Amino acid sequence: DIQMTQSPSTLSASVGDRVTITCRASQSISSWLAWYQQKPGKAPKLLIYKASSLESGVPSRFSGSGSGTEFTLTISSLQPDDFATYYCQQYNSYPEFGQGTKVEIK
Amino acid sequence: EVQLVQSGAEVKKPGESLKISCKGSGYSFTSYWIGWVRQMPGKGLEWMGIIYPGDSDTRYSPSFQGQVTISADKSISTAYLQWSSLKASDTAMYYCARSRDYGSGRRYFDYWGQGTLVTVSS
Numbered sequence: 001d002i003q004m005t006q007s008p009s010t011l012s013a014s015v016g017d018r019v020t021i022t023c024r025a026s027q028s029i030s031s032w033l034a035w036y037q038q039k040p041g042k043a044p045k046l047l048i049y050k051a052s053s054l055e056s057g058v059p060s061r062f063s064g065s066g067s068g069t070e071f072t073l074t075i076s077s078l079q080p081d082d083f084a085t086y087y088c089q090q091y092n093s094y095p096e097f098g099q100g101t102k103v104e105i106k
Numbered sequence: 107e108v109q110l111v112q113s114g115a116e117v118k119k120p121g122e123s124l125k126i127s128c129k130g131s132g133y134s135f136t137s138y139w140i141g142w143v144r145q146m147p148g149k150g151l152e153w154m155g156i157i158y159p160g161d162s163d164t165r166y167s168p169s170f171q172g173q174v175t176i177s178a179d180k181s182i183s184t185a186y187l188q189w190s191s192l193k194a195s196d197t198a199m200y201y202c203a204r205s206r207d208y209g210s211g212r213r214y215f216d217y218w219g220q221g222t223l224v225t226v227s228s
Binding site (some may be wrong): 008032034036037044045048049055089091093094097098099 | 118153211213
């Protein structure tokens with residue numbers, strides 16, 4: 001099994017802040033990583049695939065980087081709509097999600 | 107517009123059976139894998155399994171193998187998740203999601219259903 005570990009578990013930030021979330025894989029997954037955003041009571045929404053490819057319609061303030069075992073999701077300037085929980089998911093083998101990072105208002 | 111519409115919330119007793127559904131529209135249902143994802147109350151996302159409606163090829167997460175059954179009826183563009191004997195620990199939100207497939211089992215999820223809440227309580 002490939003284990004995915006996100007950090008931090010919770011992040012307090014203000015509107016306009018630059019926010020970075022890290023996801024680490026227990027073994028190399030090349031660039032087979034996706035990021036999702038989930039708001040309370042809603043289904044997850046795809047933001048990034050293949051580590052750094054922005055899904056159509058997703059604002060450009062979201063970006064992804066990394067390869068191998070370490071990946072980051074960056075929000076360049078946090079907006080009110082961005083307060084949510086973010087999950088990474090590896091797909092080098094059968095899908096495995098990270099435990100999530102909650103971005104809350106500071 | 108791609109849509110996945112799931113069946114409504116269910117309240118069941120332990121030991122009962124259940125089948126929930128996920129109807130796809132706006133795309134070729136037989137050309138994309140459909141996965142199921144569990145989210146227990148206040149917890150994260152867990153991949154349960156996936157089916158290719160074109161030929162009903164099905165794969166399960168080791169954690170869910172033998173615990174649930176995934177099926178599909180391509181004639182009505184609908185995928186299913188079923189339990190033969192529910193437990194209280196099956197209480198969760200269940201999502202279906204369309205998968206983009208890069209081969210060799212490499213899949214992520216681009217469209218999601220709205221979720222079906224299953225509550226199992228005596």
